[in-house]
Amino acid sequence: MQSQLPTLVTAATGKTGRRVADRLEALGHPVRRASRTTDNPFDWDDRSTWGPALDGVGSVYVVYSPDLAVPAAPGAITAFTQLAREKGVRRLVLLSGRGEEEAQRCEGIVQASGLEWTVVRASWFAQNFSEGAFTELVQVGEVALPAGEVLEPFIDIEDIADVAVAALTEEGHDGEVYEVTGPRLMTFADTVSEISEAAGREIRFVSVSREAFEAGLAQAGLPPGQIELLDYLFTTVLDGRNARLTDGVQRALGRAPRDFRDYARTVAASGVWNAPVHQA
Secondary structure, eight states: OOOOOOOOEETTTTTHHHHHHHHHHHHTTOEEEEEEEESOOOOBBBGHHHHHHHHTEEEEEOSSSSSSSSTHHHHHHHHHHHHHHTTTTTTTEEEEETTTTHHHHHHHHHHHHSSSEEEEEEEBBBBTTTTSSTTTHHHTTEEEEEEOOOOOOOBOOOHHHHHHHHHHHHSSOTEEEEOOOOOOOOHHHHHHHHHHHHSOOOOOEEEHHHHHHHHHHHTTTOOOHHHEEEEEHIIIIITTTOOOOEEEEEEEEOOOOOOHHHHHHHHHHGGGGSSOOOOO
């Protein structure tokens, strides 16, 4: 078993970080939750926050924000892993993106760090429809995205958290790259159809042009960097390169991944998709 030194969870208020921290605490492991807004501040853009966050921890769950694909990521991951090793960290689990060459470069940095490491390389999150960029689109009943018939095996974040926690708390995961996907290939139209069925109301998917998508994001007030990242994900990564299933969840946990239909039913029951949208 991993020692009872705390585990540092970066992005601890985020979609995966919050779940990883909650699971670790439920198992009785001490956790240091770190983000820009926690009592243990951590900011990838402020390296003075890294040392205090790493002091006295035995393992780290690393989520780089905004994404490992951005140009600043390799330098930050290099410096962070070097500092983690100097601070006596033993194990590091990195959340990575599937089909992103830039993210795989960061994986290589972690793999060469001298630390025990595990990479969780994830496909598109199912929870983007309920906790992320597409939530409000679902709520208003029209999901307009620059996605056609490309297939994607959407992963439930609950599975990502389970894999990360296993890697942080159990032996046998060192040196593993777990490429995690859901159990089915689906188009964005398929996902919206299943959300509509689960929610019990009409929610339409509309395929829009790249230009219309970018214009809509700008009109909504998103900063240029975030628009550029979303454009990259839809136009570069969503090109069919990830249209295949993998066995990462099965290898890590000994069970099949959760299905998107089950995710949709659970979220629909919570009422998230029926929440009123507050216009500015």
